[in-house]
Amino acid sequence: MKFNRADFRQLQASALAAVSMIAAGAAAVYFSYQARESALLTRLAAIAQRSEANARLKQVRAEESEIKLKSALFNRLQERGIIGEEQRLDWVELLKDIRDHRRLIDLRYDVSPQRLLDGSPVGDFAFHASSMKLQLKLLHEEDLTRLLRDLQQQAKALIRVNSCKVERLPPTADERADGRANLLADCEIDWLTLRDAGTK
Amino acid sequence: MYARRLIYFSSHQVTAFNWQAGGLSDEGSFDATEAGRQCFAKYLAHHSKCIFSILANVSEEGFHIEMIPFLRGADRSAIIARKLGQIFFNATLTTSISLGHEKSRRKDERIMLAALTNNELFAPWLDALARAGVALAGIYSLPLLGPLLLRKLGVSDERCLLLTVQDQSIRQSYLEKGELHFSRLVPLQNQGIGGIAQIFATEARKLQQYLVSQRVIGRQQPIKAYLLAHARQTVEDSCVDSESLSFVIFDIEDCAHRCGLKALPPDTRCEALFLHLLATSPPRTQFASDRQRHDYHLWLARSTLQGAGAVALCACLLWAGKQLHFTYQTNQEVEIIRSEAGLSQRRYDDMVATFPPIPTSNESLRRVIDRYHELEQGSSSPEYLWRAISLALRGAAAVEIDGIEWKAIPAQSSRTAADADGARRSPLPGASETAIVHGRLQLGQESNPRQVLAVFNRLVEALKRDPKFQVEVLQQPFDVESGKSLKGGDPAVEDQQPRSFKLQIRRAIGS
Numbered sequence: 023m024k025f026n027r028a029d030f031r032q033l034q035a036s037a038l039a040a041v042s043m044i045a046a047g048a049a050a051v052y053f054s055y056q057a058r059e060s061a062l063l064t065r066l067a068a069i070a071q072r073s074e075a076n077a078r079l080k081q082v083r084a085e086e087s088e089i090k091l092k093s094a095l096f097n098r099l100q101e102r103g104i105i106g107e108e109q110r111l112d113w114v115e116l117l118k119d120i121r122d123h124r125r126l127i128d129l130r131y132d133v134s135p136q137r138l139l140d141g142s143p144v145g146d147f148a149f150h151a152s153s154m155k156l157q158l159k160l161l162h163e164e165d166l167t168r169l170l171r172d173l174q175q176q177a178k179a180l181i182r183v184n185s186c187k188v189e190r191l192p193p194t195a196d197e198r199a200d201g202r203a204n205l206l207a208d209c210e211i212d213w214l215t216l217r218d219a220g221t222k
Numbered sequence: 223m224y225a226r227r228l229i230y231f232s233s234h235q236v237t238a239f240n241w242q243a244g245g246l247s248d249e250g251s252f253d254a255t256e257a258g259r260q261c262f263a264k265y266l267a268h269h270s271k272c273i274f275s276i277l278a279n280v281s282e283e284g285f286h287i288e289m290i291p292f293l294r295g296a297d298r299s300a301i302i303a304r305k306l307g308q309i310f311f312n313a314t315l316t317t318s319i320s321l322g323h324e325k326s327r328r329k330d331e332r333i334m335l336a337a338l339t340n341n342e343l344f345a346p347w348l349d350a351l352a353r354a355g356v357a358l359a360g361i362y363s364l365p366l367l368g369p370l371l372l373r374k375l376g377v378s379d380e381r382c383l384l385l386t387v388q389d390q391s392i393r394q395s396y397l398e399k400g401e402l403h404f405s406r407l408v409p410l411q412n413q414g415i416g417g418i419a420q421i422f423a424t425e426a427r428k429l430q431q432y433l434v435s436q437r438v439i440g441r442q443q444p445i446k447a448y449l450l451a452h453a454r455q456t457v458e459d460s461c462v463d464s465e466s467l468s469f470v471i472f473d474i475e476d477c478a479h480r481c482g483l484k485a486l487p488p489d490t491r492c493e494a495l496f497l498h499l500l501a502t503s504p505p506r507t508q509f510a511s512d513r514q515r516h517d518y519h520l521w522l523a524r525s526t527l528q529g530a531g532a533v534a535l536c537a538c539l540l541w542a543g544k545q546l547h548f549t550y551q552t553n554q555e556v557e558i559i560r561s562e563a564g565l566s567q568r569r570y571d572d573m574v575a576t577f578p579p580i581p582t583s584n585e586s587l588r589r590v591i592d593r594y595h596e597l598e599q600g601s602s603s604p605e606y607l608w609r610a611i612s613l614a615l616r617g618a619a620a621v622e623i624d625g626i627e628w629k630a631i632p633a634q635s636s637r638t639a640a641d642a643d644g645a646r647r648s649p650l651p652g653a654s655e656t657a658i659v660h661g662r663l664q665l666g667q668e669s670n671p672r673q674v675l676a677v678f679n680r681l682v683e684a685l686k687r688d689p690k691f692q693v694e695v696l697q698q699p700f701d702v703e704s705g706k707s708l709k710g711g712d713p714a715v716e717d718q719q720p721r722s723f724k725l726q727i728r729r730a731i732g733s
Contacts, residue, residue, distance in 0.1 A: 024512075025519075025520070025523070029516075029520055029523075030299050032520055032524075033520070033523055033524060033527065036523070036524040036525075036527040036528050037527050038529060038533055039527070039528055040530055040531030040534075040581055041531070043528075043531035043532060043534060044531055044534045044535065044536040044538075046535055046538075047535040047536075047537065047539060047542075048535050048538060050538050050539055050542035051499040051538045051541055051542050051545070053542070054541070054543075054545035054546050054549070055509070055545055056550045057545065057546065058431070058545045058546075058548055058549045058552070060549075060554065061552035061553055062552060064552075064556050065552050065555060066555050068559040068560050070565065071559075071563045072559050072560075072562050072563035072566065074563075075304045075563045075564075075567045075570065076563075076566050076576050078566070078570055079566045079570045079573070080583065082570055082574065083573065085584070086573065086637070088588075089577055089584050089587065090317055090576075090577055090578065090590070091283075092587050092588060092591040093577050093578040093579075093580050093587060094578055094588060095591055096578075096580050096590070096592075097578055099594070104345065114381065114568075119483035126369070140593075142463060144586075144590050145582060145583070145585065145586030145587070145588075145589040145590050145594045146581075146582045146586040146590075147582065147585070147590045147596070149593065161374070163608060166604075167603065167604070167605045167608070170603045171603070171605075173670065174601075174603070175482040176357075179401075179599060180594070180598065180601070181601065181602070182597065182601040183252065183399075183601065183602065183603050183604070183630060184629070184630055185627070185628060185629040185630065186604045186626075186627075186628045186629075187627045187628070188474035188604075188626050188628075189624065189625035190623070190624050190626060192623060201611025209508070214597060216590065216594070222450075
């Protein structure tokens with residue numbers, strides 16, 4: 023069985039048909055393989071998504087009471103004014119009220135510009151601090167402890183006392199200008215507030 | 223699917239059959255005349271895409287058994303071609319059948335050389351086929367289908383005769399070990415079953431005697447003659463067994479059943495039976511040359527190419543189908559997984575909905591509140607240390623405090639501060655507070671340094687009673703340590719001066 027050139031021309035159509043069928047088959051194999059691989063990847067992604075959702079659900083179940091407590095505290099802090107913009111006017115009014123109520127002598131303060139406390143935000147929020155230098159004369163050391171207690175209880179910020187220096191005033195009557203004060207107190211206090219990290 | 227046509231070729235006419243769905247249908251007979259050949263040419267023109275096979279039943283044929291050396295490949299083909307040329311000089315339709323090898327050391331091969339010797343008889347018809355360009359699968363000789371027929375009928379005799387009736391002749395064949403060794407054709411004058419039965423009996427005996435004369439079989443060697451006939455009883459009456467020849471008559475309808483024919487032959491003629499065998503099990507041996515079968519080979523090549531392509535396509539489609547089925551199952555699985563994830567997400571959302579509303583995520587909330595607690599616990603007031611100092615001063619009237627420097631040290635700087643203060647103080651874990659107390663001791667004119675130090679030490683001991691405190695003397699009322707200089711003067715003047723001291727008290731916040 024020998025074929026010449028004319029015979030090969032007659033075989034061209036069949037060869038073309040065979041090649042076309044093989045190509046069609048190969049294309050079907052290729053696309054089905056691609057579809058299979060794509061489906062496998064989708065399945066992996068879905069499994070990861072399910073694992074993540076299950077883990078989150080498991081975690082929230084385990085921490086349900088903790089999150090509720092923390093949410094409540096968060097809301098209390100928000101209501102008190104610790105979370106949000108600084109309320110410096112309220113601070114000034116509070117200091118005046120305490121001075122009047124506790125009859126404090128010669129109360130002076132100097133609040134510095136606000137600064138970021140930790141250098142970087144904590145979650146979606148950032149703690150900010152405003153340092154205040156406080157100076158006042160005391161009849162008794164209790165005047166200072168009451169002042170600090172009032173601030174910690176009533177201020178629209180978390181009060182952090184950094185330092186306090188108490189010195190005895192000169193005992194002679196001439197050196198006592200106001201005639202009542204025995205002690206001089208110098209304190210440095212931070213007013214800490216919490217603010218959305220996205221807010222400038 | 224290609225169409226197959228079978229041509230029954232006899233000396234006086236050619237009959238065309240269509241082989242379709244396992245059945246034969248007669249499409250026309252063409253006499254061996256010019257008019258018949260023209261009709262045949264028209265017939266071929268109408269069926270030029272069909273595959274044709276010719277079954278020849280002619281008397282002009284020859285069978286010759288030869289021994290050739292044990293050879294293979296081209297050498298064997300060459301020697302067979304040479305012998306065919308020698309024996310059937312000028313015959314174009316020739317073939318050979320291997321009858322096996324001798325068991326001697328040389329292993330010579332027995333071959334039967336066969337030829338359709340009347341070229342002129344075939345030539346016009348084969349020319350018509352060639353002109354029509356139809357694919358000729360092969361030219362087969364009817365006696366060469368005899369062994370196949372006997373195998374179908376379950377005959378396994380070592381030697382036997384086979385007699386069949388076709389068109390206007392009786393075909394007589396001698397078979398040995400299942401292979402054809404000799405065949406001849408006798409014209410049939412009387413078409414009646416009685417005449418056929420007589421001719422069967424006579425011709426079988428003549429063939430047996432001829433084989434004896436040729437020493438193919440022994441003189442007294444019994445042999446069976448198998449006859450295919452329609453009216454069995456009539457044939458049995460005419461064909462009487464002798465010592466050396468016995469008759470076995472097969473009913474032609476029974477034979478047709480055994481061979482799988484759908485339409486039973488109406489009479490004793492066996493053309494349909496042999497054509498059916500040719501269509502279903504064509505023998506390997508045929509007479510057409512490669513040139514005559516050229517179009518068939520082209521068709522085979524085309525079919526092979528298309529078949530290979532189709533097989534590849536089917537295999538690919540099957541594999542692709544399997545992959546797609548797997549993909550479908552995987553997608554179903556993905557849907558289930560997604561619905562499970564969605565369910566978990568809904569449960570999570572439902573649970574989170576019960577929490578107080580907050581403008582942040584749970585994770586952020588946790589970090590913010592934890593940090594808040596840290597700051598709150600780290601913040602302190604001087605009140606605690608002041609009270610402790612106040613308690614220690616009870617009963618120590620000679621001690622007078624000039625000032626207290628209180629300082630809170632955050633957790634991260636507590637260790638640093640301790641390191642800066644020196645290695646003698648152990649660092650406190652976490653946030654701490656310190657108070658540096660400045661004071662004086664004044665015991666009066668009668669006091670001496672030993673008494674002053676005793677009062678001071680009692681103060682220090684009173685502070686140290688609280689285990690949370692680390693108390694350190696920064697300045698003694700009297701520096702009596704060996705490493706420091708000691709100065710003095712008039713005792714009366716010195717004893718009246720108050721003695722200054724400095725203490726440091728440290729405590730971990732929250733302890």
